[in-house]
Amino acid sequence: CQKELLTPASETAVATLDLAQFSTVLRVQGQVLGLYAGLRAGDFYGGRYPVYNELRADNYIAQSSNSVTAYQTYMYTLGNGAQEVTGFWGSAYNTINRCNLFIEGMAAKGTGVVGDAVGKNYVAEAKLVRAICYYSLLQLYARPFYDGQGSKPGLPLRLTGNSVAGNYDLARSTVAQVYTQVLKDLNEAETDLPLTYTTAVNNTIRAHRNTAIAFKTRVYLSMQRYTDVITEANKIVSTAGPFTATTGVAHALQADITNVFKTPYTTTESILSMPFVNGTENAGGQSAIGSYFFGTKLYSLNPDGIIGDATFKAADKRRSFITLSGGLPYMSKFPTLPAANFADYVPVIRYAEVLLSLGEALARSTNSVDAKALALLNAVRTRSDATTVFTAASFATPSAFFDAFVKERNIEFLGEGLRTPDILRLGLTFPARGGVAAVPPTSSQYIWPISGTELLYNKLMTDNTN
């Protein structure tokens, strides 16, 4: 008998015996890119996550009632078993586990293979991806930070890799504890990430030092920690306009916003985006962001939403992202059609957001119509609408100034999935639209329920209650 035949090796996949997935430089690199591939999954940034954050808010009207394409999210009728609820939960945790396994495997073997310096870079990328995962989960499954200063139930915080069947019962950490971990990951990532890559595309689709910093501005803004937003943003925003990043990748607003959403999708404004390649890396037909808003026209724009706002002027370049079809307005920021497999890059974070976050933080922390804040607001507005220049006189109160930032974000990031987090962080009410009632922060519908399968199998898990 031939003993060796009893332990066959796969010819198509890498078995994890002796951490073989860390045995070569190529495999380690493949795993790093695999972390981003997890982030890019259809249920996550590959489309559905930003879609959910759009549809929960006030800018859309459903043109279909297919529950496969987020109708229940739109209607706030989700149960624990809804595909959205279980699908995104699973997808994000799957990516978190990839990161955990990777971080552990690098310590055990991978760093020895790729060398300390590169190993640090890679681990930092894993931490950044993990931070995005936890932050994103918080936006849908947990009460916003302001509500009890993070004391409300957060998420099961998993920081070790799981690879075999086991008892993985784990209770929820608090919202604050999860945010603390997110910030810890981002801080460590900032230290160890490379300043830049050699190509524009890698500067867009992989994390570098400014990515960690930029993402921290988003996290601190969600926590209403405005001075921290300022501290972080100032690392990558020059003191005076035109605002640019002076270290690392030279982020700057593009003169024409439409260039950000076109081939090659790799301008310095895109801090992190998820790439798709027609033919070989297609976006899923029912998960692609473009299929919801334009390709299959499942949701039209709500005429009473931000597109109905009088200050969002006709001349505004950002109105070119609105296309009429069959008499209804559709959001055409992601215009690639199904024939080309919706191969638009999906932005995770753009430089415009850092500028607006900094501006809003300056305004709120000083409770004034801060001059630099005003300059930042204008930088974003006038880029697309030269006819509108805000002045201090434009805002009667600091509060009106704050609202201007929220509105600007609503215009600027329409379709990019920032609207729901913006409503949540400030405790605003989801406005009523198209027969769907308003959802105030006190409503149980304000956030999603917990995944039904998680509740079924994780005996320490608890559902969201109001």
Next chain:
Amino acid sequence: QTRVVSGKVTDKTTGAPIPGVSVIISGTRTSTQTDRTGAFTLAVPADGAKNLRLSFVGYVTKIVPITGNSLSIILEEDAAVLDEIVVNGYSTQKKADVIGSVSSVTAKQLENKPVQSFDQALGGKAAGVQVTLPNGVLNNPPVIRIRGTNSISLSSSPLFVVDGVATYSGDASGSSAAGNALASINPNDIERVEILKDAAASAIYGSRAANGVIVITTKRGKPGKAVVTYDAWVGTTKARNLPELLDAYQYVELKNEGLRNAGLFNQATRSFNLQNDAAGNVINTNWYDYIYRTAYSHSNTIGVSGGTESTNYYLSAGYTKQEGIIQHNDYTRKSMLAKVDHKEGKIFAFGGKLQYSNEQNLAATSSGSLSGEAFGTGGLGRLAIVTAPNVAPKNADGTYNIFNATTIGRGANVGSDVGFYNPAAVLDLDRSNNELNHIQGSVYLQANITDWLYAKSVYGVDYIFSDNDSFFNPINGGSAASGGSASASFSKNKRWVWTNTAQATKTFGEHNFSLLVGNEQTRSTVNGFNASRTTLSDPAFNSFAAGYATPTAGGTVGENYLVSFFGSLNYNYAKRYYLTANVRQDQYSAFGADNKKGTFYGVGLKWEIANEKFWTKAGLDKTFSSFSLRGTYGTVGNTAGLGNLASYSFYGTGLYNGSPTLVPTQTGNDQIGWEESKKLDLGINFGILNDRITVEAAYYKNTLDGLIYSVPQIPSAGLPSEPSLNIASMYNKGYELTISGDAFRGKDFSWSPSFNISYNKNEITSLSEGITQFLTTTSSLESASISQVGGPLGMIYVVRTAGVDAASGRRIFIEKSTGKKVLYQQVAPAGQFRYTYEDGTEAKNGISLANDASPYKNTQPKFSGGFDNTFRYKQFDLGLTFTYQLGFSIYYGTNSGLRDQRFWNNSTDMLRRWTTPGQETDIPKIVNGDNVSNGSSFPIDVNVFKGDFLKLRSASLGYTLPVSFVSKAKIANARIYVSGNNLLIFTKYPGSDPEVSSNGNSNSAAGVERNSVGNGRAFTAGISVKF
């Protein structure tokens, strides 16, 4: 003083001389053998020698008085000899010595049937063996269950061993045409089939025996002058009992009524209308005429067998061409089998066989009947009943009637599709073909070291090359939207088996011993590639090799290795007390690192009471010619269907912006091992009236532990897949009874009936901690099957209903949580609701599968069996085989489609729809778009029916031509016959055939029919000639 006696020995049937017959003077050691001409001479003592004893393998031993110096002796072939031997894997035994539970099926029961493979003809032939032909697609592997369904996630199909080599089974086709791997064997080449059911019989197959073992022995040469046999039949098959559909007039009337009831009817923009063809006749298409056909088939086998005492040969060639009841579903097999056995001197014997078959499994497109196809848009079973009858397949100009790439033309209908694909277009233009080249060969060398000890080495191969060729046209159908596509795939399945055994058989006084030890290696590999090409350059072409815009390609690779050591001891004392003990140790590559090795065993005891003196003393031998009690117990395993690399955790490759990625893809379980089946079997066998009637009764219990179940993990643990763990438990227990014999034996007339019945109970005893049930879907869409701890696998899972509200014509559902009646209306006028309670208040939660379905009926037959009868009257013979399955239900999901109120055509049941307040009927008011009331949206109890059936599975009437007549043409024997298959079905099941499975071999989703093509009814006429 001696004298010389000479003689000649000939065969009774053929008259041919028989060489090698042993001729011995009774009571002496003086003997000789017949020569090539069947002649012998022998010196006989002048006095004292009265008789000669003539014996030869396969013939009845004859004692003849020495009358004169020249004898003419006729020996008769011993049909009974075949019945008295049982092939149980690595050796043969006399039937009387067998302790384990073994059923035998002989050649006569399998040959010349209108089937593609022998296993399709096994139904009803043996107790405890349930054979279901799941649909009418040609060459579809039957679902075979031996003593119940014995697995949850792995296969519950038995292991098949052909001439000592464990062979591939299941569907080897990669196309929409089924390709049963076992069909490579021409059923006419089979000598006998043994079915090993309990542990004592099957433990010698160790980790693969939990589902039972079916041992096939093909024919081999018999000594003597060459005997040529020729068998041929021709036949026709037709679909039977198709649901009666609305014609064009009824369709238009009812569909418009549905539109009106929904408030949607508008003659100009939304209506169904009759249309005339070019000749001015109303188009009234019966799509059955385009999809089904009267199929013609024929089969021919020629064989030659012969040899001497030292060298025997068997050679056969077969050609069969069969048509299925669906258009373009064809099957062709060319098969050859050559076998040689040779004895060299007193010690060595060697020989071998080579079997080759080329099979064409052809189909135009999906039948919608194979596992996973039920909801396919292009499934022909479904297209036949869905497509509107008031549109034509073709336009007046001869072009296909199409609306767009994926839907048939609407004709005069306005505002709605009236079908999916145009059946005529896909039948004419598409293909999904498979070709199998199957080679099964083996060689052996045997050394008969002493008269009680031999050693044998067998090396066998089993190669299946599966070649698939598909094309989807660019006009209408599955790939028309992307300009047509062609795909090709090729897969090489290769297996070799090397078996070395030694067997000692010795008798010490009354102690009879037989000991077998052996070693075996089995190595299987699969290699394949596939490619598909989309967007045809020129629509005139349909070859894969033509020009296309977009290619994609992939491949498969796999391997496994099984190495085993085994031993088998059989002992009996004075043919009264029998003991058998079998043990096998298997090491299998798919198991986890620490679990590679498993040891299996089976033991059995038998007491043949009829051989006891007290039995004779008590005079019981006058009634009971044999009477034995037996009991066996053992542990065997199941690995069938386990992934070759299931023990590993894997990282797989992908792409991120064109660069390779590596991500976790499989959660392995390095502890994974075999599923364990502990089998207990207790039985009584007896024969009365000199074994003219034999009765076998058995009780069995299979206790299944360590069944593999994919245990759901906590989602937040982030594992890439659900790991397979040996964690679930289940049992099957039941009774079997077989009664057979010669009920009447007269000079001109005889009747030999054989009846068997078995009862089985299946129950899941545990799944995994905290998990008490799971649903199984039909084709990933409909969850009509549920399996629960404490119940059997695969119960029907439906929402309960309570008829139709006579006042409003609405379907009444039962809300599970409250037991309240909930009335449904598809279109709720302003101020009303779709779901309301009887008092008119809204039922806020509506009705859904998740909230309101409950386990309803069992799908596994409680009783199954067969009733075989052979009548003879002079030269005529009549065979009637009945099979039956009782005590189970079927979810007739097709019925929900037949009553669906979208554009789909309906069954004529809808003619009794509710129309008037106060009307009592079972069919709700028809409202356009309603896919809820009749069960399309979620399964309902209305579509569940008792599946109990009794089938006249086959009947044949034969006439054996008188020898005096045929001998003039040098024919030894000739029989002509007519036969029918699937002739009569006694059942209350309203579908085409209660013998159905839309989920093929699934363990946990049996008893579901969804858009399947039922089994047809076949008539054949044939001839068997022996020269």
